[in-house]
Amino acid sequence: MPQQKSSNSLRRITSHEVALRAGVSQSTVSRVFSGDERLSEATRERVLGIARDLGYKPNAIARSLITRRTKIIGLVASYMTNPFFPVVLQAFTQRLHELGWRVLLFTAGTSEDVDELLPEVLAYQVDGLIIVTASLSSQMTREVLQRGTPVVLFNRYAPGSGASAVSCANYEGGRLVAEVLLDAGHKRLAYITGRADTSTNVDRQRGFLERLAERKSHCKIELGNFTYAGGFDAALRLLKSKKRPDAIFCANDITALGALDAARKLGVRVPDELSVIGFDDIPMAQWTAYDLTTVRQPVEEMIEASVELLLERVNNINLGSVLKFLPGTLVRRGSARLQP
Amino acid sequence: MPQQKSSNSLRRITSHEVALRAGVSQSTVSRVFSGDERLSEATRERVLGIARDLGYKPNAIARSLITRRTKIIGLVASYMTNPFFPVVLQAFTQRLHELGWRVLLFTAGTSEDVDELLPEVLAYQVDGLIIVTASLSSQMTREVLQRGTPVVLFNRYAPGSGASAVSCANYEGGRLVAEVLLDAGHKRLAYITGRADTSTNVDRQRGFLERLAERKSHCKIELGNFTYAGGFDAALRLLKSKKRPDAIFCANDITALGALDAARKLGVRVPDELSVIGFDDIPMAQWTAYDLTTVRQPVEEMIEASVELLLERVNNINLGSVLKFLPGTLVRRGSARLQP
DNA sequence: CTGAAAGCGCTTACAG
DNA sequence: CTGAAAGCGCTTACAG
Structure with missing residues (x-):
């Protein structure tokens, strides 16, 4: 097939040309x-037909220029290494596309990047604007809101910033994990943290610790940084310590997978000698190698709520x-020994 | 803080207003x-200052309307469940942002979705347009190219479609795996396929089989569908069969992880009794639970090449x-017994 | 039900 | 070096 000449096919068709051929005005x-109502079926059909042909x-x-509406939502995401976010990203775009x-x-690495x-x-x-887990400086948030662009934070919140937010009830989730671990008789508890500057980590940790305290218990804390490697190393430290924990709550699933692999490496049997619980319910939590007990975030509902909040404000x-x-x-899966 | 009145802050500032305040024309x-060169430093500075203030x-x-250039690239992606694609997506957006x-x-599930x-x-x-692994119908590809919008396919190709493409040398990769497995003395080989309609699967398989044939060998084939569960089930079938394979090449990493977990479940020791090799080198391939030997796709270079090809054609x-x-x-990691 | 006209907020020849 | 003017391709009062 010879190289095709694109000279004429390159002209983008405009409403003027369609009008010309249809013998109507460009307005029509x-x-x-x-989607203007008041149009005769005849002209509508004719125009549609010619438009299709062309x-x-x-x-x-x-x-967008004339209506001052682009029908575009900006989606700012980071931490794509956490398998939770591709899932979220996919769900967001799917839902927004459905709605037109x-x-x-x-995508951003650091929050400075986002501001830039x-x-x-x-x-x-x-x-x-939907901000998925990246953090916006409060000054930038203010600027954005001031120009009339609504913002929804997903999976984090910033009270007083003026931005709406949708998040899992992380505090209650932390409490729940404390509850079921104590109920099952675990004695030596540990928490592997996520990044200290995130509301997800802070709330999960606070819920966990507060419920432990209420039941006269407490726990060791190790830094995990929301990563597989962080969870692996933290668990290694915990499991090699003199009073080895019999239960570890991890700030998220990916951390918990690292912890499980650390246990596997040390020959610590799960769940007989050690219970591990995560947070998120990422796809890998179901893999047979892990079979992770975790707190499932209601992703669908969270997406739905975020989109609804945002579009209302648009x-x-x-x-x-x-x-x-x-x-x-x-x-409930196999990585934790819990009461039925 | 009382509810802020947004009535006036809502007005978007235009070049006219800046011009008014700066005492210059809107053109200036x-x-x-x-970035027009011929401008006195004085006016430039003054305008910039006022623009900043406002x-x-x-x-x-x-x-975009007047230049007929949006500086927007459409990125169509699917299979977000495969951890390879978030990585790719992230790298693409990063690179494109850097270049302005x-x-x-x-995101699309099926290729019909993409066409719609x-x-x-x-x-x-x-x-x-960059198409990441989703497939475009050849008719749609033609339409897009005809209107003058260049297309680059990533990780697949469609010769004769007119679209450029960047892919890993999958055929050669398949041959390489055959080579090293045979060199290490493996006798009973197997291949777990990906989706049959993808060039990645077809080429990896063909390379693998052809090299085996050249060396008078052959292999069993099981369907895997490019998923963890598919790999798991396929490996289960292979490992329970009478003449159990001593090496499995998987169409991609996620499949290989499933296969490794199947081996673990059956108590088949890796790599002593079974070698498993994947393709991609996703982050999880490094996890200690897997330590997967695999063919690494040169993602950075592939992204770089795709962006370059695309922008040249833009x-x-x-x-x-x-x-x-x-x-x-x-x-080379721990999941395959290979010669040094 | 339909058309002529203004205008969205820019860029860029064309003059000077 | 700078301004006036045309125009990108639409939408939408305003008339009729």
């Missing part, structure tokens, strides 16, 4: 595609901010 | 931000399509 063509589709950029919105994606990147996102006039900028905490549920 | 403001940033949508491009994200979604992407006048639509295959490298 526009009305056909903007492969015409309205230019969303031009439409587009997603402009930003955000003006670029805003230049594209996104109608709203439509009505005057709505105040809302913090929403959805309860997690304990998923 | 525009020139400051479009929080002005050019509206990218308006700019934005990413409009589309694509016109929506195109409505936003994306300057180029700048010059007349460039022909190019298929690029980058060699993978064997990463």
